[in-house]
Structures are given as structure tokens and as C-alpha cells.
Amino acid sequence: MAEELAFARKASGLVRGLSMWDAFGVGFMNQGLTPSIVVLTSLGVGVYVGGNMIIAIVLSVILAGIGMPIVWGVLGGSMPRSGGEYIYNSRIIHPIIGIAESFGNAFVWIMWIYVLAPWVADPGFTMLAAFTGQQGLADWATQPYATFILATIANIIGFCFVVFGLKIFARAQKIVMFIGIGSVIVLTLVLTFKAGGFPDAWNAIAAENDSLDYNAFIAAVEADYGGPLPTTWNWYDSLGVMVAASWAFAYAYCMAFIAGEVKRPDKTIILANLFAVLVPGVFCLWTAFALYQLDFNFLSAAFYADNMENYAWSIEGFNLPYSSNYIGLAFIMEPQAWLGVIYSVGYMAFALWWVTLSYLAFPRIIFAWGMDRMGPKWFTDISPRFASPVKNHILCFVLGQIGIALYVFWTNSPLQGLAVTGLEVVTVFGVTAISALLFPYVKKARGIWDASPYRNWKLLGIPVITIGAIVDLVYLGILFVFFFIMPDLRDFTTTGIIFYACVWLAGIAWYFFWKQRSAAVGVDSSMTYGELPPE
């Protein structure tokens, strides 16, 4: 250990308290491991049936593992404040872009509540009931009113974990993370060691439930698909699977919302972000290798079926009590109720924590707006009792509940989850990557760049953040192409684009409204975005 060559005097005023572990926890939990693997398989391979999960995962880990930690780590370490990417984009590009993008992201976090809280109910709770033989309860949970009740409970729990302050949040996160990771390990061990003789296991359970046997199931799915399912992978579908794989690798950025509270943000954010990509990468790869012990065309059929409107039950003759997602396949390999409880509780824990993290992010986004006078003053109110922005949390809860009601009783499509990711790719990740690309070269941010601890980080004379931003943009470019240009998702995401444009326009209107309102009382709100010259 190097000798300490510094003297410190007794003085008050410490600032930052969250450790690398805390930051990693926030980033990792926002990658939502078990549900993300369900998305990777059922929404990824389920759409791109010739996709190779291993290739999709490796490419995602390389691109997201380089691009995301550098973009979010360098920006977060250079501007270590807790308002997320709104701070970076408003300072580097323009306040209008910052607000419009942030408006989109605020929407995204509310959307995550109303998409993911229902997932706690279905498929989370329905799997738990089905795995334990409570079929009546499983059927009940799929009813819209039941899903609404269970999603509301999840929303209330998420609200309570955050509203009472970081102490409860941090402790609960450790417990949920333990449950989640433990569950994934058990699930993947079963997939690894019990995959042998899977067709026989499937046929045995199918016979018990008067369901399609292994070959009949594949044939039935192929009939719906309109032709034979691929028996091997292709590059196009493998790149397409990366869209869904992004759930496991692109979301560690959530830690940007606590950048103002972590110790040594210059190192913590970048490293925590990297580990929050690598750890899910290891689990995803392990899962993929384990799954590939099964026939390729069977996996395609199972995930295609699970991605249908009524899950695998959309296939005529499929009567198993649980759908053909990867958790269901693990249960077929070793059909023991206690294992089913572990799998489904782990799934629900991750989905619930996603909802909880919305309560970490949304209130901080609008808090940052309030501080910049881009919203009402009560956005900045901190409860002296709970040390948190309680009013913002309540607003988040109310908006989340409205969203849950609309989602459950109106749309209720798992693909809504991909719509949220599409919005994030365009608005949050894309705009922020462009900010990172421009950061070293923009005159208005020169003061911040000069003070940045990364200004001397260069590779072949090019700032590392520029390289990271390019890698990130390549990654996002692949996602963008498959979201918006390729035919598989295009029809679905076109509606989304109109919606995103409306959100952006609302954000721009919001900016001008508050700028005008501040000007009326003599405040030039643009001064809050400008950098002061240090010399």
C-alpha cells in the first residue's frame, strides 16, 4: 500500500455516501436478470426464431460493455449530480433537447411501472400458482381485474421501498438481489444438469395434461408460423435478438440517478456500470449454453409460442399449466413445486425491483427540473421526516396507477415492454450517446470538459469518451435498425414513433412554458445551464 503523502485537518462537511457496491446494486438490479432472460428468449428468439443467443449475448456484452460504461461513467463522473442524463444533455447539447429527452425518460420510467407491475402478476404470480398446482389461482391472476389488483400491490410495495428514504431501499435491495441471484443460480443449474432426455420429460407432462407431445407441439407452432422453424441460426436473426437482449445489458445507466451521492464518482460509476453489464452477461451466456442442449427448432417453437397473445395457450392443443418460456422449460426438466417457487419468486423479485427503481429515477428527474426552474417549486420539496421527495413519489405512484389501469384494461401486450425500450433507444440512450460524442468538442461545455477527470484519457489521440460513444452508437444503431426499419417489429413500433414524437413535443412545450414563467418574475432560467468561466 502506498504511503499517504497528505495532511488533513479536522473539518466538517462530508458529502458522498454511496459505495461502488450500492451503485452496482442499482445498475445490476435494473438489468432485471430473470425477466430479462425471459425477454431475451421469448421476445428475442420468439420474434427472430433463427437467432443465436450466444452471438447476440456476446455482441451485446462487448458493445454495451464498452459503450455504456464509458458514456454513462464519463458523463456521470464529469457531472456527478443526481438528475440523470438530463444534466448532461441540457449542458452539452441544449436545454430544449435536455428537457425534451428527459420528458421522454420521465415517461419511460412511468411506462416501466405500468408494464412491469402487471408482469409481477402475470406471468410472475401465475407461474407461482401453476408450479404449485394452484391452477384456479393461476387462472384468476390472468383476469384483468386480478392483474390490476396484484399490479397495484406491486406498485404500492415499490413506492414504500423508496418513499421512506434510502435506508429501507438499500436494505431491501440487498435482500431482493440475494433472492434474485439465488433463484437464477438454481434455475440455471437445473437447465444445465437436467436437460438430458428433455423430449421424454415434455411428453410425460403433456400426457398428464392431455397436451401436445414434443413433436406435435413443434408441428403446431410451425403451422401457426407458416412454415418449418429453422434448425440452425443465421446472422440476421442473431442481430435481431440483440433488441430483446438489451434488457439485460443497457439498463445499468439507472445509477446515473444517484451519481450525486456516490463516493469517488469518477471511478465508481464507470466500474459499477461495467460490472453491471458483465455479471448479467455471465448468467445469460450460462443460460444460453444450457438451453442449447435442447433442439434448436424446439427452442424456437417454445419461445415463439410464449410470445403469442395468450402465451403458448394460443397454440391449439397446448394444455400445459404453464407457458413455454425458459422458466417453464426448466420446470418440465425437474417438476418439483419447491423449485417452481424459487423460480417464480425470483422472477417476481426482479420485476418488483424494476418498479421500485422507477421510484428512484422519476422523482429525481423532476427534482432536477425543479432545481433548474423547469417545473413547479414543489418538485424540489424534500420531506424532512423521510429525507426524500415524497410529493414526487406520490405523483409517480398516481401516474403509475393510471398507466397500470390503461395497460391492464386496454392493451395488455407484453410487447409494450419493447415499445418502452424503443423509446429509450431513441431518446435516452441515443441522445446521451451523442452528448458523449460531442462532450470534448463543444464550446459551451469546455469548462466542464477541462475540469473532467477523463480529459486526458485518450487512445491514439482520441478522447476515450468519443470512442465509447461511437461503440455505443454502433450498438444503438443495431437496435434502431431492428426496431424501426426491419419488418419484424416495424409495424409495432411505428405507432410508438408517433407517441415518442408527441412526448418530445410535450417536453419542448414544457420547456418554453417554464422559461416564460420564470422570465415573467425576472429569472433568466438559461443561466442555470450555462457554465461559469473559471478564469
Next chain:
Amino acid sequence: MIKLFFVTDIHGSNVCYRKFLNALPIYGVDTAVLLGDLTGKVLVPLVEKGNDTWECTLMGQHRLIETQEQLAEIKKITENAGYYWVHQSREEFDETRADPAKIDALFKQLVLARVQEWLDLADERLEGKPFQMFMAPGNDDWFVIDDMIDAAKLVHPCDRRMVDLEGHEMITSSASNPTPWDTPREMSEEDLEKHLYELCGLVKNYETAIFNFHVPPHGYSLDLCPKLDENLTMAADEKIHAGSIGAKKVIEQYQPLLGLHGHIHESRGAQKAGRTLLINPGSEYSEGILKGALIMLDKKKIKDYVFTSG
């Protein structure tokens, strides 16, 4: 209407101080108040290794300095973070390290030099300008700097007195209630309360008054800070109120127009205490970010305020 710019706790950061002075014309400020803590907490000896090389520990990292450019860079980073640097031979460093009194004396010498440098710079920048600037220390600052502020040409002192801001009477206290660090201007809660009541006695019109107390009142959102354990290590997840009960009493009793506070860097925000608007602009001095609050004051009311960050 007057435009008041309030900044606090820059802790020796050269870059924050320069940004503060530059902000006055940029923000169109009428009156600026720079409240303590003004002085830094860390001294970085640049220890000679021979052959024009040095070593030091900066922000927890051991640094080897091999060129004059690197040396200039380290000095600049040190000053901007609010630290002080000094050239020392290995023998001088070992001698200083072995004697706490020598460390203290060296600290004082460097702290005073920087305060004087700041006051001289303010004289240079404020000459002939339409804004006025007030300065007061905080609980971390040694009493010796008061005389320097009192002697400044264009910077007005305001600690432990009442000053008039175009009709608004402002009283200022640099003191704080006890902290775990036993800092120079701490008082017991009883003594602090008495001291604040004495200051309040100087005010004639509380309705338009400004209470500029370094320590925020207890129990509001402006005094929340991480809980410390017996080793003064912060709990990441638990916050406590560290403000002064005496400050709370006088503010709630006299209900001034405005309360300006600092001390708790992480609790940037504004909150109402009855009719009093309490503001803590927070501090990110170690990152070179100047946090401030711009307050538009009418004769009898606060027209508006905005937090700044530059």
C-alpha cells in the same frame, strides 16, 4: 427589487471562488454574499524525489510527478479542489508529519495566504462595479481570517453584525452547533441559541429581515446529512438532522423574510418555515462546481429564487 446571489461552503476552491466573482456580472447580481466555510481541509506536500521529480497523494491516489507540466497540472487540480500544496524535501515532510503543531502552522500559513489572495482578487474585480459583496466565515474557519476580511478594501464583512441590504436588515452568524470534528467556531446549543438571540436583537424589522446563519435550523430538509458511525464513516443509507435547535427557535419565533444557510453540503434546497423561506444552495466545491442561489427580493417579499450551478 434587488438580485441577491448567495454562495456557501466553497472550502478553499480557487476555481469556485473565481467562478463566484465571474458570476456577479453574468447573473446581473446587485448583492453577493459568500458565506463560509471559506477554507480547505487538505494539504498536499509535493515531496521531492530528486532529479526534478516529486511524489504526492492526491484524492487517495499516489502520484509520481516527472515533468514541470505535470507539476503545474497537479498544483492546479489541488487548488481547484480546495486543497493546499507545498514543496517539501523528504526530511521536511517527515519532520512535519511527526509534529502536529507543525502541520497546524503550515496549514494556517497556506490558508491565510489563499484568503488574502482571494480578497486581493475581489478588490481587483469589484473596483468600479455596481455590485457589492459580503463575506463571512463558517464554523470550519479559524478566527484569524476575520481580521483579514475586516481589513479588505471592497469586500464587506458581515459576521456577527447587522448590515443593511437596501432596506433588508441581514444578520450573519458563522457559528455552528457541535459537530463530530470539533471545529473552530462550534458552540454548545445553549450558547449558540444565546448568541443568535443577541444577533436578533440588532434587527428592527423582522418582516423584511434576512437571517444568514451558517448552520441551518434543525428538523428541516436543509439539514439532512448522512449519519456517521463512531469512526466518522458515513452510513450510505441513513440520514439524520444535523442543524441547530437554537437556529430553529429564533427563525420560528421571529419569522424573518429569508433564511440563508449552508454547512450541510448535500442538502441543497428551499423550504418554508412559516412565512420564512429557508435556502441552502449546497456545495460541490471539490468537483469545481459553484452551487448558488439567486434570490429576487422586493421590499417586503421574495419575488422568486432560482438555484444556480456553474
